[in-house]
Amino acid sequence: MKRTRRLAFLFGLSAILCAPANASNSQPTQLFAFSCTDNRFQDCPQGLEPQALLQASDGNFYGATSRGGSQNLGTIFRVTPSGKFTPLFSFSGTNGSSPGQTMVEAADGNLYGTTEFGGEFSTGVVFKIAKNGSGFRIVHSFEKKFAVEFFFGEYLTLGGDGNIYGSSVGGGLNVAVCQYGCGTIFRINIPSGQFLTIHQLNGISEGSEPSALIQASDGNFYGTAGTNLFRVSSTGKFTVVGSLSALGIPYPGGGGVIQASNGNLFGMMDNVNQALLFEIALDGSGLQAFPEISALQNSITLSKLLQTADGNLWLAQAAILGQNGAIMSLSSRSGLLLQNIPFNLADGSGPMAPLVQGVDGNLYGTTLFGGTPSSGTGAGVVFRFTP
Numbered sequence: 454m455k456r457t458r459r460l461a462f463l464f465g466l467s468a469i470l471c472a473p474a475n476a477s478n479s480q481p482t483q484l485f486a487f488s489c490t491d492n493r494f495q496d497c498p499q500g501l502e503p504q505a506l507l508q509a510s511d512g513n514f515y516g517a518t519s520r521g522g523s524q525n526l527g528t529i530f531r532v533t534p535s536g537k538f539t540p541l542f543s544f545s546g547t548n549g550s551s552p553g554q555t556m557v558e559a560a561d562g563n564l565y566g567t568t569e570f571g572g573e574f575s576t577g578v579v580f581k582i583a584k585n586g587s588g589f590r591i592v593h594s595f596e597k598k599f600a601v602e603f604f605f606g607e608y609l610t611l612g613g614d615g616n617i618y619g620s621s622v623g624g625g626l627n628v629a630v631c632q633y634g635c636g637t638i639f640r641i642n643i644p645s646g647q648f649l650t651i652h653q654l655n656g657i658s659e660g661s662e663p664s665a666l667i668q669a670s671d672g673n674f675y676g677t678a679g680t681n682l683f684r685v686s687s688t689g690k691f692t693v694v695g696s697l698s699a700l701g702i703p704y705p706g707g708g709g710v711i712q713a714s715n716g717n718l719f720g721m722m723d724n725v726n727q728a729l730l731f732e733i734a735l736d737g738s739g740l741q742a743f744p745e746i747s748a749l750q751n752s753i754t755l756s757k758l759l760q761t762a763d764g765n766l767w768l769a770q771a772a773i774l775g776q777n778g779a780i781m782s783l784s785s786r787s788g789l790l791l792q793n794i795p796f797n798l799a800d801g802s803g804p805m806a807p808l809v810q811g812v813d814g815n816l817y818g819t820t821l822f823g824g825t826p827s828s829g830t831g832a833g834v835v836f837r838f839t840p
Contacts, residue, residue: 481780481836483800484536484817486824487518489832497521499540500528501832503819505555505608505806507564509584514809514817514835515541515564517552521832526550526571529564529582532835534811541586546571548591549578554665554708554806557611558584559643565592565609565617579609579619579641579648592641593648595624608665608708608757610674614687617641618674620663630656636663636678638685651689654678659693664709665757669735675718676709682718682733695737702727708757708807713785714764721755721768728755730766730788743788748781757807759816761840765791769804769818777802777823780816780838794838798823801834808838815839 489497500518507515514532522528522543527550529542544550549568556566563581572578573594582589609619618640625634635656640649654661660678666685668674673684675694682695702722710720710733717732717739728749733740749755749770756769766783777796784791796802801820808818816838824831 479794480797480800481794481818481838483824483834484534484837485532485538485835486826487521487832487834488824488826488829489521490829492830494520494830494832495525497525497832498523499538499832500530501525502821503530503806503833503835504552506532506809506817506819506835507556507558508809508811508817509558509564510562511584512812513584514811515556515558515584516819516835517556517566518833519551519569524550527552527568529556529566529586531584531586534813534815534817534837536835538835539586542582542589544568544571548572548589549580553577553608555608557609557617559611559617560615561644563588565641565643567609567619581646592646595621610666610668612640612668612674612687613672615643616687617643618666618668618687620666620676622662625653625656627653627656631661635659635661638663638666638674638689638691640687640689651687652685652691654691659683659691667709667711669712669718670716671735673735675712675735677720682710682737684735694735695733695740697722697731697733697740699740700729700731700742702729711758711760713760713766715785719758719760719766719785721758723749723755730783732785743783746783746788746790748779748790748793756805759808759810760785761810761816762814763840765840767808767816767840769806769808771803771805771821778804778820780804780808780818782840792840796820796823798831799825801831801836803833811837 501521502519526544550571551569553567579592623633635654638652660681664676666674680698710718730743779795782792802823803821824834
């Protein structure tokens with residue numbers, strides 16, 4: 454499962470952290486560096502392994518760390534565009550642990566997110582919290598009724614109808630095909646908090662382990678499941694619209710797809726030894742793969758794509774063996790590599806979360822490790838980069 458690949462990356466990163474740094478003339482700017490009081494990452498009160506960022510309506514960035522905090526089970530934090538850091542919340546286990554990749558801001562002004570573990574059934578929760586850190590509440594605790602263990606942690610998406618949509622890489626009824634269930638698609642009503650599973654993947658014709666969802670211009674949600682590209686409506690009507698198996702790489706990577714300015718979907722395929730960019734129309738026609746990108750070979754994980762105003766595509770590459778990862782830009786017309794900006798450990802190591810573009814036009818992101826804190830051991834950074 455995808456989680457297995459993520460864990461393999463985390464365990465392997467300890468060797469990468471000791472590798473020589475790569476020089477670069479254009480480096481991301483460290484806005485804030487998380488720190489641990491020890492070099493074994495056991496005491497990290499600010500948090501450890503920061504996840505994806507969200508720029509909220511107040512202009513500040515919000516995120517979570519999968520570890521660290523008062524119980525070493527994860528935190529929620531706020532950081533301003535100038536780098537002022539404020540801890541907001543520490544998870545304790547009963548209210549969730551190991552928060553997932555991202556949060557969304559709903560129309561009620563609260564932030565909503567997920568945890569991979571903890572909660573009533575120890576299999577993760579959906580939570581909400583105010584932007585000042587108050588009013589934390591569990592919206593839903595995931596149950597074990599569908600599978601032996603419910604792996605969670607994918608992205609949430611705010612729909613145009615005001616509801617929140619999401620996917621789980623585990624869970625679902627078909628445990629005969631997938632050991633932990635083949636994955637589900639769900640909807641959360643705001644403001645009632647009602648949670649509804651709208652589709653359970655069968656793991657055969659539909660695929661399994663659904664990626665993050667994006668809502669396209671036609672109002673439907675799109676993602677990948679195995680080598681399938683799927684469309685799902687807000688009511689749960691699920692359709693496989695294309696197969697990526699023709700590209701010759703076992704599985705897609707990078708958190709699913711995005712809809713680019715030309716209306717088509719773009720995503721990354723990677724199998725550790727090979728990586729390439731693909732494009733496909735909403736109806737599944739016109740599938741094309743761009744030339745293989747040698748700089749992405751041997752990558753552990755690729756983040757979800759981001760298209761900037763100039764039409765170029767940006768992504769984060771968690772790590773190449775013996776290196777600290779990089780942020781890269783690709784041409785949406787040719788697929789060619791335009792920029793490759795490696796991290797050097799001092800400014801971060803292991804960027805896994807997707808980049809976000811701030812209202813100021815700059816790119817913002819996080820790395821899981823590294824950085825140069827004022828004291829202690831670097832435990833990840835929030836960075837800014839001017840494209």
